[in-house]
Amino acid sequence: MISRSQPIELTERAQHLLKVLIERYIEEGQPVGSRTLARNAGLNLSPATVRNVIADLEEMGLVTSPHTSAGRVPTVKGYRLFIDSLLSVKPLEQALTQKLWEDFNAQEDPQELLKTASRLLSSLTHMVGVVTLPKRQQLAFRHIEFLPLSQGQVLVILVTEDREVHNRIIRPSRPFTSAQLQQAANYLNVHLKGKRLTELRMALFDELQQTGEQISAEIKSVLEMAKSVLEFGPEEDFVLTGRTNLMDFSELADHERLRSLFEAFEEKRNLLHLLDQCIEAEGVQIFIGEESGYQPLEQCSLVTRSYAVENRAFGVLGVIGPTRMHYESVIPLVDVTAKLLSHALNQKLMPPS
Amino acid sequence: MISRSQPIELTERAQHLLKVLIERYIEEGQPVGSRTLARNAGLNLSPATVRNVIADLEEMGLVTSPHTSAGRVPTVKGYRLFIDSLLSVKPLEQALTQKLWEDFNAQEDPQELLKTASRLLSSLTHMVGVVTLPKRQQLAFRHIEFLPLSQGQVLVILVTEDREVHNRIIRPSRPFTSAQLQQAANYLNVHLKGKRLTELRMALFDELQQTGEQISAEIKSVLEMAKSVLEFGPEEDFVLTGRTNLMDFSELADHERLRSLFEAFEEKRNLLHLLDQCIEAEGVQIFIGEESGYQPLEQCSLVTRSYAVENRAFGVLGVIGPTRMHYESVIPLVDVTAKLLSHALNQKLMPPS
DNA sequence: GTTTGGCACTCAAATAGGAAGAGTGCTAAC
DNA sequence: GTTAGCACTCTTCCTATTTGAGTGCCAAAC
Numbered sequence: 196m197i198s199r200s201q202p203i204e205l206t207e208r209a210q211h212l213l214k215v216l217i218e219r220y221i222e223e224g225q226p227v228g229s230r231t232l233a234r235n236a237g238l239n240l241s242p243a244t245v246r247n248v249i250a251d252l253e254e255m256g257l258v259t260s261p262h263t264s265a266g267r268v269p270t271v272k273g274y275r276l277f278i279d280s281l282l283s284v285k286p287l288e289q290a291l292t293q294k295l296w297e298d299f300n301a302q303e304d305p306q307e308l309l310k311t312a313s314r315l316l317s318s319l320t321h322m323v324g325v326v327t328l329p330k331r332q333q334l335a336f337r338h339i340e341f342l343p344l345s346q347g348q349v350l351v352i353l354v355t356e357d358r359e360v361h362n363r364i365i366r367p368s369r370p371f372t373s374a375q376l377q378q379a380a381n382y383l384n385v386h387l388k389g390k391r392l393t394e395l396r397m398a399l400f401d402e403l404q405q406t407g408e409q410i411s412a413e414i415k416s417v418l419e420m421a422k423s424v425l426e427f428g429p430e431e432d433f434v435l436t437g438r439t440n441l442m443d444f445s446e447l448a449d450h451e452r453l454r455s456l457f458e459a460f461e462e463k464r465n466l467l468h469l470l471d472q473c474i475e476a477e478g479v480q481i482f483i484g485e486e487s488g489y490q491p492l493e494q495c496s497l498v499t500r501s502y503a504v505e506n507r508a509f510g511v512l513g514v515i516g517p518t519r520m521h522y523e524s525v526i527p528l529v530d531v532t533a534k535l536l537s538h539a540l541n542q543k544l545m546p547p548s
Numbered sequence: 549m550i551s552r553s554q555p556i557e558l559t560e561r562a563q564h565l566l567k568v569l570i571e572r573y574i575e576e577g578q579p580v581g582s583r584t585l586a587r588n589a590g591l592n593l594s595p596a597t598v599r600n601v602i603a604d605l606e607e608m609g610l611v612t613s614p615h616t617s618a619g620r621v622p623t624v625k626g627y628r629l630f631i632d633s634l635l636s637v638k639p640l641e642q643a644l645t646q647k648l649w650e651d652f653n654a655q656e657d658p659q660e661l662l663k664t665a666s667r668l669l670s671s672l673t674h675m676v677g678v679v680t681l682p683k684r685q686q687l688a689f690r691h692i693e694f695l696p697l698s699q700g701q702v703l704v705i706l707v708t709e710d711r712e713v714h715n716r717i718i719r720p721s722r723p724f725t726s727a728q729l730q731q732a733a734n735y736l737n738v739h740l741k742g743k744r745l746t747e748l749r750m751a752l753f754d755e756l757q758q759t760g761e762q763i764s765a766e767i768k769s770v771l772e773m774a775k776s777v778l779e780f781g782p783e784e785d786f787v788l789t790g791r792t793n794l795m796d797f798s799e800l801a802d803h804e805r806l807r808s809l810f811e812a813f814e815e816k817r818n819l820l821h822l823l824d825q826c827i828e829a830e831g832v833q834i835f836i837g838e839e840s841g842y843q844p845l846e847q848c849s850l851v852t853r854s855y856a857v858e859n860r861a862f863g864v865l866g867v868i869g870p871t872r873m874h875y876e877s878v879i880p881l882v883d884v885t886a887k888l889l890s891h892a893l894n895q896k897l898m899p900p901s
Numbered sequence: 902g903t904t905t906g907g908c909a910c911t912c913a914a915a916t917a918g919g920a921a922g923a924g925t926g927c928t929a930a931c
Numbered sequence: 932g933t934t935a936g937c938a939c940t941c942t943t944c945c946t947a948t949t950t951g952a953g954t955g956c957c958a959a960a961c
Contacts, residue, residue: 362713
């Protein structure tokens with residue numbers, strides 16, 4: 196978890212100047228000088244006075260200057276303080292919330308819902324939208340189907356509570372007839388319904404241990420098959436939208452940086468790991484620049500929030516963009532999108548029936 | 549289809565010089581001047597003579613010069629002539645072919661096979677590998693399953709001959725009980741097995757028309773449901789690997805160009821359309837630069853070949869890279885990869901059984 | 902008539918030298 | 932504590948100027 200910046204003793208005025216400086220920098224993208232800051236702060240201070248204050252802020256590591264004759268730019272530490280204590284997030288416009296809600300309701304398929312969420316995030320922020328797929332292991336069992344293929348192979352089709360269809364080809368240790376497979380599926384469909392896949396694995400394991408002799412060899416081998424099905428590899432995934440948006444930001448224009456960023460997107464693994472860390476967090480979670488500890492994201496910030504069905508965290512959604520982003524509006528957007536997605540999923544998956 | 553360049557009357561010598569020029573340019577990436585060319589052609593000609601010949605080639609539109617004091621660079625027309633008549637493709641190394649074959653055989657899942665193909669293409673060429681998924685419509689029916697959801701919705705799971713599992717949520721016009729759905733699936737599984745999806749749509753349509761009164765209302769509505777299932781949207785797809793490789797090429801380093809290229813990759817639609825054009829072509833198909841007619845690929849070439857199962861073209865695979873690519877080795881690689889993939893798919897999907 | 906050396910010419914890329922402008926830090930005065 | 936003043940430091944933007952690669956053309960050589 197990200198440690199909140201420990202309270203720094205800053206005069207009211209210094210805080211205000213830092214806030215204005217960061218806001219201005221986020222808006223313009225240029226280092227902010229004392230003259231501009233003095234004009235914008237509305238405090239009737241001369242540039243010279245502002246310089247004194249800013250010099251203190253620099254000493255504290257909240258701002259730096261790219262070179263002697265440039266203005267100041269916030270550091271990660273500065274952004275952190277800004278976000279934690281200076282930022283005034285305004286709630287999302289009602290009309291926009293409404294629009295989001297309608298977009299979500301236009302989708303039937305839960306998978307489409309996730310894509311829509313990602314698309315919305317990227318198009319509204321002009322940055323990258325990301326939504327992780329629900330972790331299979333956390334999902335509840337809904338239906339299973341065995342389809343015999345040639346050479347003793349079996350195509351297993353597993354439907355989880357989120358209506359997602361997973362499939363995999365396995366090679367059971369002993370051959371089954373088509374009828375046997377059918378029977379096995381029926382058996383499992385009755386007995387496993389509604390259980391979570393993780394629990395299921397445990398349960399099957401126990402059952403195989405304990406009732407070793409009491410149950411028929413056939414059932415035993417079916418259970419073994421079922422168990423092998425649940426051992427999914429780590430093929431979890433996420434939806435990423437608007438990658439190319441990042442090419443518009445001058446701070447990421449460097450070829451090497453951009454390249455490593457795009458490679459990170461293709462690689463998925465590390466990024467997914469990072470996102471997984473956010474799943475248990477309450478509310479909006481933010482990694483600023485190097486805070487993520489992931490080198491390709493060095494110049495980027497990640498704003499996330501988990502989405503949930505029936506209060507179980509299903510996955511994470513968020514926005515990736517340059518450190519210099521409009522947190523003021525991104526944070527509420529991510530917040531609301533996650534809430535609406537959760538709500539929509541709840542409606543689709545847990546209908547009043 | 550790409551029109552082969554009509555035979556141009558070129559002296560032996562001019563052809564040879566063009567060939568050397570292009571080879572050299574592909575190798576070095578720098579415009580080739582008369583001095584270098586004279587040295588490399590092995591013809592014992594003076595630069596001045598070479599200049600005369602090259603001037604002719606320029607007049608014919610086979611080469612241009614970026615500016616007065618630079619050497620010459622091949623044009624699309626030049627590349628075309630080079631590939632069609634000057635290029636001597638050497639067969640792939642035996643060892644490499646062997647390695648490819650082993651990589652393919654390590655995969656069970658057909659879908660993984662396609663990914664592997666794409667990965668191999670991109671990693672061996674340091675460019676982008678692309679493999680289209682088999683066109684659903686062309687595939688044969690294997691199995692169908694109806695799973696009742698809430699609110700009268702039905703999750704349809706369709707397995708095609710390539711063992712791919714397609715799913716979709718539909719809302720039938722009349723409600724079905726669980727047992728009815730089971731029965732319907734059984735019926736369809738028996739009657740539709742092995743038929744192609746396109747044919748199937750036609751057949752179902754006909755059946756619904758003709759035997760309007762003879763069949764029971766229930767069967768009729770099942771058929772209607774089946775038909776609606778087959779009306780897949782145009783969600784065809786492809787696997788793309790190694791996008792970031794393109795960032796290494798100086799000729800694509802321009803930000804705008806790169807951006808539009810990556811957008812094209814995200815958009816998929818137009819690129820897919822282009823790839824579809826290649827599916828019926830015999831052997832390796834090449835689009836050089838603007839030949840593709842797709843603006844983002846202006847500076848790129850596309851080398852493709854279709855892959856097939858039982859002599860039915862299933863999909864297309866290929867490589868996307870800068871126009872200035874090493875055709876000499878890319879062409880045989882794409883050729884062999886397609887053949888091996890076809891072969892591997894045949895083995896997996898059409899086992900001797 | 903093909904080939905070649907010679908030569909003037911063109912243009913991109915690299916280098917160097919200011920000049921302008923923004924912003925700082927420090928000091929001394931208010 | 933605040934401010935004006937000023938010297939100083941850098942970046943950015945011009946503008947020559949040079950260098951070098953390569954061309955095109957012509958007249959001579961083969």
